[in-house]
Amino acid sequence: MADLVLYGTPISTYVRTARITLAEKGVAYDNQPVQLGSEQLRALHPFGRIPVLQHGPLKLFESFAIARYVDESFDGPPLQPDNPASRALMTQWVSAVVDSAYPSAMRGYLLVYVRAQFAGEAPDRAVIDAALPGVRHCLDVFDQALQGAPYLAGESPTLADFFLAPIIYYLRETPEAGPMVDQATALARWYDAMAERPSLQETIPPALE
Numbered sequence: 719m720a721d722l723v724l725y726g727t728p729i730s731t732y733v734r735t736a737r738i739t740l741a742e743k744g745v746a747y748d749n750q751p752v753q754l755g756s757e758q759l760r761a762l763h764p765f766g767r768i769p770v771l772q773h774g775p776l777k778l779f780e781s782f783a784i785a786r787y788v789d790e791s792f793d794g795p796p797l798q799p800d801n802p803a804s805r806a807l808m809t810q811w812v813s814a815v816v817d818s819a820y821p822s823a824m825r826g827y828l829l830v831y832v833r834a835q836f837a838g839e840a841p842d843r844a845v846i847d848a849a850l851p852g853v854r855h856c857l858d859v860f861d862q863a864l865q866g867a868p869y870l871a872g873e874s875p876t877l878a879d880f881f882l883a884p885i886i887y888y889l890r891e892t893p894e895a896g897p898m899v900d901q902a903t904a905l906a907r908w909y910d911a912m913a914e915r916p917s918l919q920e921t922i923p924p925a926l927e
């Protein structure tokens with residue numbers, strides 16, 4: 719087994735954030751799937767979530783803690799700004815993704831499609847429609863932020879961009895949010911630049927089926 723193991727399915731946006739960070743730093747690791755709701759996961763994570771990183775004796779959960787640890791422990795380009803203001807902006811946008819974008823765009827919208835697909839049913843139209851204003855607001859907020867700078871915390875990509883990109887990847891595939899992303903010109907420009915990075919190309923999740 720590798721010295722560094724990342725637990726969690728590569729389908730998860732949070733697992734992908736950790737994988738992008740590891741790829742940006744050029745760190746080798748083993749990605750092991752672990753069943754949600756399983757005893758194995760409860761033993762790894764007190765709240766039964768993914769990702770979990772095991773590095774020798776250190777076990778870490780919470781993707782922001784994992785991403786910061788990887789950035790600060792390994793050689794490779796720094797993924798967090800040095801100056802306090804830009805670093806605070808990075809942290810602000812990570813929190814905004816976790817506290818606002820994920821609940822509205824993933825839990826409230828995209829996962830409605832995913833659960834329906836797994837169940838072999840049509841998605842609940844009323845639930846999708848009710849989620850759309852929140853998704854639009856979220857995309858508007860990030861579009862506006864990206865009108866002033868190429869990346870969320872300034873001139874180069876930081877961990878904040880690695881939290882947002884996996885969500886936009888999925889939204890672009892949806893019938894309602896896909897066109898919203900395309901129309902959000904700064905966000906669409908940012909995503910195109912992000913999608914070209916080898917770290918994103920290496921971590922494209924398997925198809926949901």
Ligand SMILES: N[C@@H](CCC(=O)N[C@@H](CS)C(=O)NCC(=O)O)C(=O)O
Binds near residue numbers: 731782816
């Ligand atoms: N704040 C956590 C969120 C992790 C999270 O919610 N992961 C999802 C998968 S994308 C999960 O484990 N969901 C299963 C559950 O909540 O039971 C982090 O950043 O690691």
